[in-house]
Amino acid sequence: EDQVTQSPEALRLQEGESSSLNCSYTVSGLRGLFWYRQDPGKGPEFLFTLYSAGEEKEKERLKATLTKKESFLHITAPKPEDSATYLCAGTGGSTLGRLYFGRGTQLTVWP
């Protein structure tokens, strides 16, 4: 069964304290691994797509990496405005186009 699992469920960081969010997947024939940011009451906002193991992408304080079994979202020196829920999703194989989302990691960055 295609599935995406995220950990931890919640993470509290002090401003400037770097950390990583984990996304493990069992999506057969993975064709894309997506990271989204979701603020309360809003729709998910696209961050990155990773297509193959070893790929890395960066945007400001965020860096996403992909291995054959999991993806990491590294947050370097976070600021309070980085507080949000971060969602990971995968698509692949015969269900190309259908994104399987994890439950998300709720990140809180305090000053």
Place this chain on the structure above:
Amino acid sequence: EAGVAQSPRYKIIEKRQSVAFWCNPISGHATLYWYQQILGQGPKLLIQFQNNGVVDDSQLPKDRFSAERLKGVDSTLKIQPAKLEDSAVYLCASSLGVAGANTGELFFGEGSRLTVL
């Protein structure tokens, strides 16, 4: 560039009533999706359209949910009759290509929050 538009933003109905949600995707996006997000969970695909046609509706509860995409642009999602467990946010998304292809990034609207009493 205008984003994905959805309406209404909020809707409260009683069980067994009906409700409809509307979505206008980003101009030029061929693929349109409806996702259901229950509180505390990640979004779950209900239906995917490629232009006018349905590509994937395997997770759509067809006894009560229906969706259509008019002229390959706007879409409506209808629930009739609603159940308590349908309380959720209904997210519309669009993409230039199919998710997993190079132009497959999904762009989401702000969602329509449904409460069924």
